[in-house]
Amino acid sequence: MRIIYASCLISKQKNKDLFKNNTYAGFQVQKFHQLLCNGFAFNKCDIQILSALPVTRKNCNKMFIKKSYEKEGSIFYNYLTVINLPILKNIFIILTAMIEMFKLAKCKDNVFLIADCLNQSVSLGAVIASKILRIKSIGIITDLPDFLSDKGKNRFNNMIITMFDNYVLLTDEMNNYIVNNITHKNKPYIVIEGSVDYTILGETEYKKYEKKVCMYTGTLAKIYGIEYLVKGFIKAKVLNSELHIYGDGDFKNELIDLCQKNSNIKYFGTKPNEYIVKEQKKATLLINPRPSNEEFTKYSFPSKNLEYMASGTPLLATDLPGIPDEYKKYEYIIENENVDGIANMFRYVLNLTDKELRKKGKMAQKFVLNTKNNVIQTKKIMEWLSNL
Secondary structure: OEEEEEEOOOOHHHHHHHOOOOOOOOHHHHHHHHHHHHHHHHOOOEEEEEEOOOOOOOOOOOOEEOOEEEEEOOEEEEEOOEEOOOOHHHHHHHHHHHHHHHHHOOOOOOEEEEEEOOOHHHHHHHHHHHHHHOOEEEEEEOOOHHHOOOHHHHHHHHHHHHOOOEEEEOOHHHHHHHHHHHHOOOOOEEEOOOOEOOOHHHOOOOOOOOOEEEEEEOOOOHHHOHHHHHHHHHHHOOOOEEEEEEOOOOOHHHHHHHHHHOOOEEEOOOOOHHHHHHHHHHOOEEEEOOOOOOHHHHHOOOHHHHHHHHOOOOEEEEOOOOOOHHHHHHOEEEOOOOHHHHHHHHHHHHOOOHHHHHHHHHHHHHHHHHHOEHHHHHHHHHHHHHOO
16 A cells, blocks of 8 residues: 655654754644654555645745655655745645655555645645546545634635545544535545554653642643643642643743742743653643533544553543543543632542552553554554545
8 A cells, every 4th residue: 555645744854954943833743644654654554755844934944945855764755845935835835746746646556645634735736636646535634624713724724625535533523514514525534533652662761750740731822721720720739749831822921920929830831742751751640621612622632632641641631522432531530620620630639649640640551552553543544545
């Protein structure tokens, strides 16, 4: 099986070359696609990455980046030429993605296009070429465009979604929404919530902090519950505890003010994912306070939860409707999603014994590594593709 994977995915070396000062904030997107591509490669799939470099005028001062190729392990990267100017960049990527797609798909036998639908330019160019070449196309949809900010872009993105033959989705509810509001017809799809790295079990164990460290990583947006989290922690007043926060967003300035008033709340800004993962293993508790009453939560599965569970540190999270029941017994659930409810859960969980907390974390880790690792998840996709 041969897969042409259209996205913004870049190799570790390319990431270092382009973003030496770690200004690129899209590491979660990179991690999602990297895990899938590594899984495909492990399953002996010929994987070709058709990559639109994730550069903008804000994160890269280069005006022109010429086309290049790279091999990392058994994965081939085909980096499209970039003219780093608004609008012109997108038009050029659409055209060059089409051209490169024709080159990569010369042999049509058992070839599939998989594309990140939210990466509009490269996915549009690739899917147009796939229609001409009569290659089956699969769109990966990690968020529904209608729940993103720019309505004009959303309509364009929805148009791109309709062009794909099949979909990889995060939840079944996503398909219901797509059928009723975007495509208006059923198309084959498979649900893959995400994946974790199968090599995690061989990684180094880190000694836990002496203090009870609670940790949040991600977007500092009130819509994701960060305000309730911080104020709930303050109200809990658990002895010998700290709250460590990483990320950026509209709550940042208010968070800095709260840190100045509360010495046990520490804000570390943004850090590379490798650093974050190590810190997660050293923490006592990892938290995702995303409110469950927001409509978009039916159509999403936070990759943060999988990353948290893979660390072996227990997870405290809300009962999101998009998360299957099989995950629930491996989490501590925030039932009352307000300051008092979160404060009560902090008091409860942080007063459990180290043995109880370790058992909960390790059970969750075993579950995701045995059932949701990237080798297993991509094997499911490949078996599904073989039957299309």
